[in-house]
Amino acid sequence: xxxxxxxxxxxxxxxxxxxxxxxxxxxxxxxxxxxxxxxxxxxxxxxxxxxxxxxxxxxxxxxxxxxxxxxxxxxxxxxxxxxxxxxxxxxxxxxxxxxxxxxxxxxxxxxxxxxxxxxxxxxxxxxxxxxxxxxxxxxxxxxxxxxxxxxxxxxxxxxxxxxxxxxxxxxxxxxxxxxxxxxxxxxxxxxxxxxxxxxxxxxxxxxxxxxxxxxxxxxxxxxxxxxxxxxxxxxxxxxxxxxxxxxxxxxxxxxxxxxxxxxxxxxxxxxxxxxxxxxxxxxxxxxxxxxxxxxxxxxxxxxxxxxxxxxxxxxxxxxxxxxxxxxxxxxxxxxxxxxxxxxxxxxxxxxxx
Amino acid sequence: xxxxxxxxxxxxxxxxxxxxxxxxxxxxxxxxxxxxxxxxxxxxxxxxxxxxxxxxxxxxxxxxxxxxxxxxxxxxxxxxxxxxxxxxxxxxxxxxxxxxxxxxxxxxxxxxxxxxxxxxxxxxxxxxxxxxxxxxxxxxxxxxxxxxxxxxxxxxxxxxxxxxxxxxxxxxxxxxxxxxxxxxxxxxxxxxxxxxxxxxxxxxxxxxxxxxxxxxxxxxxxxxxxxxxxxxxxxxxxxxxxxxxxxxxxxxxxxxxxxxxxxxxxxxxxxxxxxxxxxxxxxxxxxxxxxxxxxxxxxxxxxxxxxxxxxxxxxxxxxxxx
Numbered sequence: 001x002x003x004x005x006x007x008x009x010x011x012x013x014x015x016x017x018x019x020x021x022x023x024x025x026x027x028x029x030x031x032x033x034x035x036x037x038x039x040x041x042x043x044x045x046x047x048x049x050x051x052x053x054x055x056x057x058x059x060x061x062x063x064x065x066x067x068x069x070x071x072x073x074x075x076x077x078x079x080x081x082x083x084x085x086x087x088x089x090x091x092x093x094x095x096x097x098x099x100x101x102x103x104x105x106x107x108x109x110x111x112x113x114x115x116x117x118x119x120x121x122x123x124x125x126x127x128x129x130x131x132x133x134x135x136x137x138x139x140x141x142x143x144x145x146x147x148x149x150x151x152x153x154x155x156x157x158x159x160x161x162x163x164x165x166x167x168x169x170x171x172x173x174x175x176x177x178x179x180x181x182x183x184x185x186x187x188x189x190x191x192x193x194x195x196x197x198x199x200x201x202x203x204x205x206x207x208x209x210x211x212x213x214x215x216x217x218x219x220x221x222x223x224x225x226x227x228x229x230x231x232x233x234x235x236x237x238x239x240x241x242x243x244x245x246x247x248x249x250x251x252x253x254x255x256x257x258x259x260x261x262x263x264x265x266x267x268x269x270x271x272x273x274x275x276x277x278x279x280x281x282x283x284x285x286x287x288x289x290x291x292x293x294x295x296x297x298x299x300x301x302x303x304x305x306x307x308x309x310x311x312x313x314x315x316x317x318x319x320x321x322x323x324x325x326x327x328x329x330x331x332x333x334x335x336x337x338x339x340x341x342x343x344x345x346x347x348x349x350x351x352x353x
Numbered sequence: 354x355x356x357x358x359x360x361x362x363x364x365x366x367x368x369x370x371x372x373x374x375x376x377x378x379x380x381x382x383x384x385x386x387x388x389x390x391x392x393x394x395x396x397x398x399x400x401x402x403x404x405x406x407x408x409x410x411x412x413x414x415x416x417x418x419x420x421x422x423x424x425x426x427x428x429x430x431x432x433x434x435x436x437x438x439x440x441x442x443x444x445x446x447x448x449x450x451x452x453x454x455x456x457x458x459x460x461x462x463x464x465x466x467x468x469x470x471x472x473x474x475x476x477x478x479x480x481x482x483x484x485x486x487x488x489x490x491x492x493x494x495x496x497x498x499x500x501x502x503x504x505x506x507x508x509x510x511x512x513x514x515x516x517x518x519x520x521x522x523x524x525x526x527x528x529x530x531x532x533x534x535x536x537x538x539x540x541x542x543x544x545x546x547x548x549x550x551x552x553x554x555x556x557x558x559x560x561x562x563x564x565x566x567x568x569x570x571x572x573x574x575x576x577x578x579x580x581x582x583x584x585x586x587x588x589x590x591x592x593x594x595x596x597x598x599x600x601x602x603x604x605x606x607x608x609x610x611x612x613x614x615x616x617x618x619x620x621x622x623x624x625x626x627x628x629x630x631x632x633x634x635x636x637x638x639x640x641x642x643x644x645x646x647x648x649x650x651x652x653x654x655x656x657x658x659x660x661x662x663x664x665x666x667x668x669x670x671x672x673x674x675x
Contacts, residue, residue, distance in 0.1 A: 061537035174625045204394040204564070205608050209621030216618075231537070234567075234612040238619055258616055275542035276612045277571035281590035283613065286542040286571055293507045293540055 011052040012088070013193050013225045014073060014106075019046050019082035021065075021072045025298060040297050042068040044249030045082075047324075050193065055219055055226045057240030057257060059233055059272075061294050065249040066229045070195040073227060074106050075099055086193070101137045104130070107186035111198040113178035117170050117185070124166035127153055127184045134189060153188040156222075157181070157214050176207040180214060187218070195227045200235070212239055233272055237261045242330065245269045248297055248305040251324055255331035265333040267341045268306050274349065284349065304336070312337045355422075356558050357383040357406075357526060362419035364405050371630040375401040377582040379419075380656070383575075385525065386556040390569035390590070393579030396626055399562045400450070402579070403530045406560070407447050408436055423526070442473040446519040448548075450531040455515055456503040462514045463489070463499030469521045488517040492547060509540035513547070520551065527552075530562045545571060566609055570594055578602050581627045581637030584656060588663040596674065598665035600642045603675050636667070644669050 025038040042065040050056045058066045071077045073084060075091055084092040091102055110116035117126050127150045131140055140146060154162035157180040170178055179199060186194050196215065200208040216239065218224045230236050236243050236257060243257040245266065253266040264270045271290035278284055290309040295301065303320055307313040316336055324334040335341065364376040375398045383389050393399040404410050406421065408429075421429045428440055449455045457465060463485050470481045486496045492513040503511060512532065519527050532548065533541040549572065552559050561572055569576050569590065576593045578586040578601065586599040597603045604622035624641035627633055633640055639649040648668055656666045667673070 061539070176621075204626070205566075206394060206605060206622040207625075209608055209619035210623075212619060213621070232610075233538075234610040237612060238610040238616055261612060271539055273612060275539045277542075277545070277565075277567035278613050279567040279570050279594065279606070279609050279611050280613075281570045281573075281594055283570070286545055288539065288542050288546060290539050293509050294537070 012049045013052050013054075013086070014227075015049040015085040015088075016073060017047050017083045017085075019069070019072055019084065020044055020080045021068050021077050022080045038298055041249050041300055042297055043072060043079075044297075044300070046246075046249075046251055047082075048244060048251065048254065050225050050227060052192075052225055053219055053223045054242065055215070055228050055240045057236040057243035058227060058229045058246060059231065059236050059243060060246035061231065061272075063294055063297060064246045065297065066246050067197055069246070070108070070197055070227055070229050074108055074195055076108070100134070104134050104137050104189035105191050106193045106195075107189060107191040108195045108197065109179075109182050109186050109199050112202050113175060113182050114170075114202065116182055117178060119170050121169075122166065123154070123159075123168050123170075123173075123181055124150055126170075126181055127188050130185060130189055138189065149188050150184075153184040156187050156218065157184045158210075159184065174207070175203050176210045179203060179211050183211070183214060191224070193225045193227070195229065197229045198231070199228075201230070201232070208235075215239070233261060233276060245272070248294065248300055250305060251332070251334065252306065253331075253333045254324065255329070259329070259331055263342075264345065265327065265331065265338045265342050266306075266335050267310050267312050267338070270341060270345045271309075274345075287348075289345075304334075312341045354385050355382050356385045356424065358420070358422040359406075360420045360422070362402070362405060362421065363417040364401060364410070364419075365415050365417055366401075366411075367413050367415070368630075373629045374632060375414075375582050375629055376405060377632075379579075379582075379584055381577055381584060381587060383526070383558050383560065385558055386552075387575065388552060388559045388561060388573045390573035390576045391560060391562045391579055392564070392566055392569050392576060394564055394626060396629070397579045398582035398629070399564075399579045400530055401582075403447070403528050403560070403562050406528055407441055407445055408433070409441075409447070438473070442469060442524065443522045444524050445526045445528060446522070446524045448516055448519045448527060448529040448532045450534055456511060458503050461500045461502060462506065463501075466514060466518045466521060469518045473522055484521070485517070488520060489514075491520065491551065492517045493543075507540075508536055509543060512536060512540075512544055516544075516547065516551070520555070523555065524557070526558045526560070528560045528562070531564070532561065533568070534563075534565075548572070566594075566605060567611075578605070581632055582629055583637060583666060584664075585638065585666045586664065587656065588660075592660075592663050596663075598659050598663060598670040598673065599638075599667050600644050600669075600673060601638050603673065604641075606675060638667075644673055 021043040023040040023042060025040050027036055046069060060066050068077060072079050079092055083090050086102060128146050131146050131149055151162045154165055159165045159180055200211050228240050240257045243260045244251045244254040247268050253260055253269045264273055274287045274289045277286050292309050301308050302318060304317040304322055307317040322334045322336050324332045326332050360380050362376055362379045366373040366375055391399045420427050466485045467481045470476055470484055489496055494510055494513050533544050573590050576590050577584045580601050586602050607620040610619055622641055627637045635651055635653050636649040639645040654666045654668050656664045659665050659670045
């Protein structure tokens with residue numbers, strides 16, 4: 001087994017195989033005339049599956065490709081190569097018209113509830129819009145049916161009683177309420193899978209939990225699956241079931257969230273965790289285990305992408321890209337020297353606790 | 354020894370919607386060489402306090418009353434030209450939020466740092482250039498980046514240049530307003546360690562303004578929790594985190610996820626931060642507070658010492674705990 005796959009008794013909702021999404025960078029007019037092209041390898045060979053009733057976390061620093069991967073899973077970006085399956089059906093091979101029938105089942109919630117919902121529409125119009133657009137796929141024709149779907153969606157995100165919210169405009173709502181409207185807009189289509197792209201990063205900490213708890217309740221009660229994209233590993237630990245750490249377009253580590261955070265195996269994951277401040281003045285202090293900053297996805301290093309910043313890099317790391325391999329249970333890591341790195345990390349950080 | 358004493362500072366903004374009571378009776382003091390955290394959420398007034406300290410307020414802001422004593426001298430009473438010449442940058446400097454936007458894109462980074470020196474001191478140009486090169490070294494930028502333009506620097510390097518600029522005249526007090534907010538976590542850690550080592554080496558006092566309680570725990574000796582334009586709790590950092598005495602602080606601590614410890618359900622504080630044009634009648638946190646009684650809606654609580662060195666603005670501070 002070389003990929004983070006489900007065991008047979010889990011029901012797989014989304015599956016991706018060796019997905020790559022590359023973009024042509026936009027260059028100046030002259031450079032384009034001269035035939036110069038630059039390729040951004042945003043997602044560069046990722047495989048995984050997301051199971052029913054699972055919140056799958058995707059974490060990494062800005063520019064690692066996590067948002068592009070989320071969009072590609074929903075076919076909002078065309079993958080350059082690789083396949084995407086929804087319930088075993090290859091959606092990356094479908095025509096636009098066939099894809100439209102699947103769309104309601106795979107939805108997205110964006111980061112910024114101040115940007116992602118139309119300020120001139122009422123809550124009802126915002127939530128109902130997708131139903132109108134997809135009325136054929138959803139087989140909805142009557143206005144009463146639309147109204148009852150909107151009401152149900154608003155109840156699910158705890159905007160109750162719904163009739164107190166339907167006629168309001170976004171500016172009359174708080175940040176947390178806006179983001180719940182954005183979730184309702186996805187839920188109204190009765191999806192099975194939702195990509196939540198940094199859904200709480202624009203919200204103050206005191207109200208984040210109201211949005212996060214809506215998500216976990218939907219998972220528990222409606223058996224929904226989520227791809228939860230975040231840069232916040234502390235949050236990922238508490239919200240997600242499994243977690244993938246992404247670096248320059250590839251997964252470097254995947255596993256159960258608590259295992260990845262409490263027993264990280266990849267030097268990059270270890271560097272991320274050591275860099276996160278702990279909300280306890282008497283707890284451990286931050287340390288820097290990786291040098292420099294993330295290079296651009298235009299000039300991806302040879303071999304292991306992390307080697308220029310890694311304290312364990314040896315010659316092989318410059319030449320040979322490590323595979324993501326299973327190291328027991330559900331835990332996968334892509335590093336030639338993870339055992340050495342992990343031993344050091346444990347000695348440094350786990351002795352005291 | 355007290356470096357900065359702020360007493361009963363009150364500052365309002367006039368807007369079309371009404372008067373925003375952004376800072377309301379804020380008092381605190383800061384010892385030489387200590388680090389104070391001002392922590393609060395968006396709209397709490399924490400950045401307004403920073404801007405008031407440097408007297409960089411927009412024109413619709415008005416300081417209603419209060420004193421700011423720097424080494425015993427009221428710097429609010431000093432006329433602006435003198436404040437610019439003697440205080441700003443020489444004695445109090447600012448590490449601003451969002452490094453991306455605080456550098457001028459058309460000037461070389463080294464020259465921008467040099468400008469901070471030449472505007473606020475009489476150092477000759479050649480010596481100022483030398484000083485900039487030394488500063489770049491201090492903040493971990495190689496000297497050959499002197500003539501780089503901001504767009505040629507990474508996010509972390511830009512923030513380092515901002516720090517170099519703030520340190521240029523060796524001020525005894527630096528105000529850091531969300532110094533790492535736009536940065537990724539590994540770069541954030543690099544910057545935090547840099548700030549810590551410089552602060553210790555130069556024995557500089559620092560005020561860190563942030564929404565991130567974990568960052569406060571990492572960096573600060575003392576903490577003031579800001580809510581609705583007021584300091585609602587003030588104590589040593591370990592007291593704030595282990596034995597908070599204000600319901601808002603307790604709520605915040607329950608709401609933040611920690612990278613350490615058991616997986617748990619996060620708990621939010623119900624409701625919304627107050628509208629500072631029409632704040633609640635008495636305690637500003639009362640509408641969101643699970644402990645609130647009638648008294649909280651009618652009588653203004655005061656910031657009271659509930660334990661030695663531990664202040665809380667809550668009628669029930671002695672009865673509540675984490």
